[in-house]
Amino acid sequence: MPDYDVVVIGGGIGGLATAALCQKAGLKTLVLEQSERIGGCCSTYETEGFHFDVGASVLEMPHAFEELFRRLGMDREKYIPLIEVDPIYDYCDLEKGRRFSYPTSVEGTAEAIAQFAPEDAKTFLKFAKDFTPLVSGLVENFFYDPCMSFLDSLKLVIRYPQMLKALPLFVTTHQKVVSKYFKNEDVTASMAFQSFYGGLPPDLCAGLYAMIGLLEHEGIFYPEGGMIRVPAGIQEAFEDLGGETRFNARAIRVIVENRAAKGVELWDGEEITAGCVVGAINAKKLYEDMVGREHLPWHVWRGVQSLVLSMPCPMIYLGVDYEPPLRAHHTMNLTSADVMNDYWSDYYLKGKLYTKGGRTEVMGLISWASKIDPSLAPEGKHVLTHMGLAPYNLVGNDWDRFKEQYIDEAIATIERSMIPDLSEHIVYRDMASPKDLERMLLHPGGAVYGIQTDISHMAVFRPANRSKAIKNLYLAGASTHPGGGIPGVLAGGIITGGIIEKDMS
Amino acid sequence: MKKMIVAVGVIAGVAAYLAATTEPSDWRYPKMLMTQLPKMPFRYFV
Numbered sequence: 001m002p003d004y005d006v007v008v009i010g011g012g013i014g015g016l017a018t019a020a021l022c023q024k025a026g027l028k029t030l031v032l033e034q035s036e037r038i039g040g041c042c043s044t045y046e047t048e049g050f051h052f053d054v055g056a057s058v059l060e061m062p063h064a065f066e067e068l069f070r071r072l073g074m075d076r077e078k079y080i081p082l083i084e085v086d087p088i089y090d091y092c093d094l095e096k097g098r099r100f101s102y103p104t105s106v107e108g109t110a111e112a113i114a115q116f117a118p119e120d121a122k123t124f125l126k127f128a129k130d131f132t133p134l135v136s137g138l139v140e141n142f143f144y145d146p147c148m149s150f151l152d153s154l155k156l157v158i159r160y161p162q163m164l165k166a167l168p169l170f171v172t173t174h175q176k177v178v179s180k181y182f183k184n185e186d187v188t189a190s191m192a193f194q195s196f197y198g199g200l201p202p203d204l205c206a207g208l209y210a211m212i213g214l215l216e217h218e219g220i221f222y223p224e225g226g227m228i229r230v231p232a233g234i235q236e237a238f239e240d241l242g243g244e245t246r247f248n249a250r251a252i253r254v255i256v257e258n259r260a261a262k263g264v265e266l267w268d269g270e271e272i273t274a275g276c277v278v279g280a281i282n283a284k285k286l287y288e289d290m291v292g293r294e295h296l297p298w299h300v301w302r303g304v305q306s307l308v309l310s311m312p313c314p315m316i317y318l319g320v321d322y323e324p325p326l327r328a329h330h331t332m333n334l335t336s337a338d339v340m341n342d343y344w345s346d347y348y349l350k351g352k353l354y355t356k357g358g359r360t361e362v363m364g365l366i367s368w369a370s371k372i373d374p375s376l377a378p379e380g381k382h383v384l385t386h387m388g389l390a391p392y393n394l395v396g397n398d399w400d401r402f403k404e405q406y407i408d409e410a411i412a413t414i415e416r417s418m419i420p421d422l423s424e425h426i427v428y429r430d431m432a433s434p435k436d437l438e439r440m441l442l443h444p445g446g447a448v449y450g451i452q453t454d455i456s457h458m459a460v461f462r463p464a465n466r467s468k469a470i471k472n473l474y475l476a477g478a479s480t481h482p483g484g485g486i487p488g489v490l491a492g493g494i495i496t497g498g499i500i501e502k503d504m505s
Numbered sequence: 506m507k508k509m510i511v512a513v514g515v516i517a518g519v520a521a522y523l524a525a526t527t528e529p530s531d532w533r534y535p536k537m538l539m540t541q542l543p544k545m546p547f548r549y550f551v
Contacts, residue, residue: 150511171522173534203533283551303547345533455519456541461548468550 004030006500007264007274009251009290012040013231013486014477014493015280017068020238021497024072027504029243030272031235032264034250037228038235040441041448042486044226048428049378052317053227053385055437055448057367058085058220058330060212061487065230067144068494072237079233082221083372089216090328091190092418098186098334101327106217117184127181127191131214134169137162138211143491146499147481148464168207170455175202175337177210185336192337196389197485198453199310201344202337206455222329222372230486254279254286256295260471276472276500280493283307283451283463283479285444291470300469308457310484311348312434312446314399316386316410319428324368324382324419331366333417343389351395353409362410364388366418381427386410392434392445399433407431449485450478458483465496466503474500512546 006022008015011033023029037043041055059065059082069076087101100116102109106128114121141160146152157163169177174195182188194212195205223229235245253265254277263273279286287296287304296304335343343354343363354361367385370377377383388410394402407429415422434446441448451457462481467473476496478484483492520542 150515171519204537287551297550299547300550303544303549303551306544306547307551308541341533454537454541456538456545457548461545463548463551 002263002273002275004028004272005275005504006030006278007032007272007276008278008280008476009254009264009286010034010040010280010477011038011231011235011245011247012280012477012489013042013234014489014496015278016231016234016238017490017493018278018280018474018476018497018500019243020068020072020234020241021494022500023238023241023243025497025501025504027275027500029238030274031238031243031245032249032251032266033245033247034442035440036247038245038247039228039231041437041443042227042230044228047430048319050317050319050381050383050428051226051369051376052383053367053369054432055313055315055387056227056486057365057369057385057387058222059230059486060216060218060220061139062219062221063139064143064487064490064494068234068490069237071494071497072241074237074240079237080229081224083224085220085222085329085372087328088220088330089190090326090331091186091334092331093334094418094420095416096334100186102190104217104219109217113184113187117187120182120184120187123181124187128214128217131211133162134166135211135214138166143482143487144494146465146495147459148466148468149460153460166208169210170206170208170458172207173203174198174205174207174209175341177207178202178213178337186334188337189334189340190332193332193335193340196311196340197449199449199484200452200454201341203341204344204454206453206458209453222369224373226369226373226376251290253292254290254470254473256291256470259295259469261473275504276474278474278476278496278500280476281442282309282444282447282477283475284309285442286475286479287463291473296469307463308452309445309447310449310452310478311389312392312437313448314388314390314406314434314446315432315437316388316407317428317430317432318384318386318422318426319377320382320384320422320425321380321427322382322425324384324422324425326366326368326371326419329368329372331368331418333364333366333413335363348389348391351391351393353390360409360413362388362390362406362413364410366414386414390434399435403431403433406433448478450480450483453483465492466499508549509546512549516542516545
């Protein structure tokens with residue numbers, strides 16, 4: 001008899017969702033978390049009274065949470081209380097005197113656009129009208145179902161024939177979809193940057209990602225107590241069902257015999273046997289480091305090696321002693337889509353940061369979490385996090401040496417474009433570089449979105465939720481279908497939990 | 506082997522669709538796909 005029915009490697013939200021569903025199905029389940037904190041990059045840490053979100057800063061597509069808790073037969077509100085965030089974004093470039101915000105309502109956003117681009121306001125409404133049925137259809141039919149084989153794909157199309165209409169969105173680019181609707185440079189930028197949620201610039205990302213610009217208007221939310229409330233809530237639900245979580249339990253190897261997973265070996269030599277193993281970690285790391293080449297057929301090994309990691313997102317954490325002059329939870333440094341594309345090909349891929357007029361411009365998004373939940377900072381103070389976009393390998397430099405300079409350059413960029421007097425009010429500063437994220441979260445290359453999400457890594461070409469090479473091995477998390485980002489990871493956890501329940505019964 | 510042939514067929518179809526619909530001025534995306542296409546049949550088995 002194995003020690004457990006299911007052992008999950010990784011206490012991020014994908015692994016926890018899978019674990020909770022397995023436990024609900026009556027399977028004795030254990031979650032192994034390598035650190036002392038739950039959640040991976042969807043988490044929160046505390047220092048000097050400030051509570052900083054490690055990576056993820058907001059929840060989109062709340063129905064993914066409702067779906068999980070519906071399947072668990074539990075009350076989501078009890079475990080993860082959410083606060084609605086409105087406006088959803090403020091776009092800002094003070095140097096150019098440009099600033100505008102998008103509220104949750106589609107009509108309100110059209111009105112905001114009409115202030116500076118009346119034609120695009122009309123096409124925004126058309127965009128919403130065109131994409132709404134597609135979004136709901138795709139989400140209902142593509143998001144919570146396995147897509148591991150061509151047969152699975154065929155089943156999806158038979159059940160939802162309108163999906164064929166969405167096919168061009170898989171092979172065109174985000175940039176093309178957005179450009180078809182919008183002419184104004186700022187509106188185009190505001191609808192194009194979401195491609196980076198797929199880990200690519202607008203002209204390389206699949207057109208499907210243009211839907212995010214509409215999905216956000218379903219409402220975005222922040223959990224009370226910081227982003228850690230999300231994994232902590234799922235963990236509580238899992239443990240209320242009888243599940244077990246172990247912290248500081250780093251798995252180093254999946255025990256494989258005759259191409260079947262039998263359990264897990266921990267860093268201290270302990271072996272835990274299980275009916276099945278779930279790798280809720282980066283798929284490349286799982287197969288290369290924890291399964292090993294000796295257990296994989298040559299063509300699978302070649303497939304694993306060909307997987308491209310998603311981009312890293314360096315994070316800056318700032319504590320300030322005043323209420324910053326921001327208008328929204330998320331403020332975006334307004335950057336044209338052309339600059340985003342050029343940055344990727346001319347700088348990012350060459351290991352460089354973007355420079356303009358001889359100075360470094362650090363692109364990114366500021367989150368002001370204590371605006372939504374004041375308990376995250378000491379009285380009169382606030383927390384700001386900056387999620388940037390920078391390469392893992394820097395030409396002629398190393399992140400461990402470059403960190404302080406990066407923070408300085410990011411703050412200078414923020415002062416020019418979003419918060420003029422920021423540096424005078426900083427009382428705490430720190431950052432997690434791509435290398436830190438790799439060390440802390442065990443994401444190779446600091447790739448917080450797992451594997452890149454372009455058409456060559458999507459659906460049947462993404463590492464499958466049920467391993468095709470190793471029996472009794474399953475995958476959850478950003479590397480597997482449907483992909484990275486909180487809703488994708490949660491949906492992947494739901495899919496994997498469902499597959500295991502079926503397989504084990 | 507059968508699966509491999511189906512995979513190559515689907516990929517060739519996607520490539521043909523792209524060739525027919527992509528404007529010559531925008532080659533970054535096709536260029537990226539061209540580098541990824543030969544790897545896709547292997548990824549299918551992961």
